[in-house]
Amino acid sequence: MKARVHVMLKNGVLDPQGEAVRHALGALGFEGVQSVRQGKVIELDLAEGSSEADVTAMCEKLLANTVIESYTVEMS
Amino acid sequence: MRAAVVVFPGSNCDRDLAVAFEAAGAEVEMVWHKDSELPQGVDIVGIPGGFSYGDYLRCGAIAAQSPIVRSVKAHAERGGYVLGICNGFQVLTETGLLPGALLRNAGLKYICRTVGLEVQTSDSDFTAGYNAGDVINIPIAHHDGNYFADDETIARLQGEDRVAFTYTDNPNGARADIAGILSQNRRVLGMMPHPERAADAGHGGTDGVALFRALAGALTTA
DSSP, rough: EEEEEEEEEETTSOHHHHHHHHHHHHHHHOOOOOOOOOEEEEEEEOOOOOOHHHHHHHIIIOOTTTEEEEEEEEEO | EEEEEETTBBBSHHHHHHHHHHHHEEEEEETTTTTTOTTTTOOOOOOBBBOGGGOOTTTTTTTGGSOOOOOOOOOHTTOOEEEEEEEHHHHHHHSSSSSSHHHHOTTSEEEEEEEEEEOOOOOOOTTTOOTOOEEEEEEESSSOOEEOHHHHHHHHHHHHEEEEEESSSSSSSOOOGEEEEEOTOOOOEEEEOOOGGSSGGGGGGGGTTHHHHHHHHHHOOO
């Protein structure tokens, strides 16, 4: 089974990389991009029987820094 | 004073930090990230700058889970001293020994130059050699030095006199111009600037010397 974890900077935490991407899109002529937030996706290949709670524990301990980041877990 | 300096794969300021401790009179032992115990009788652990584990995942995140850092945490919880510089500061926030986190610099660029720091408190064994309000010149060299914490945490740090140093001209977007902070018991200091790079006349500046001397003074008589 697989899990996909999305990690994003929390709202209210400045994302200078997202800002730089927004500027670059504007420079390329893409209009109307009001904001860009950049995050990361972490894919986990898990042994059968692993639970979403296991992945949540991984996020809390290592995969996300909850001082600045939020995360969502998708199991498939 | 007995000091231990932690070496991770990717540390690059470990030897400079050891030299600065030695110059202040410390006996220094290097400890490897896979070691699980600190040497007996260590007063202070230095966590040096660099790019531990290639900055994978987040700066300091993997180092914070290494065997040696578990014993550094236990050492701090027993009231031991810890000095984390640059990547070492990032490691300390990732372990939770210090609050907040270090984000990418607001200008997105890696910055390597000497900056002015205002000493905010002389009430710690790290900063007792300065007067509050002194401006000292210390080099910075980082890409992720933009200190972030929520409003409540910033207010608590300020209210408890735990901001050790602020930038006189904020280079990286850090909240409240914060360059270095102390733990509640004032025995753990994390700072982005490198006092060990301003510790010898050959460095072009010696404003960092007072930090190591103050520590040596406090920890030798203790």
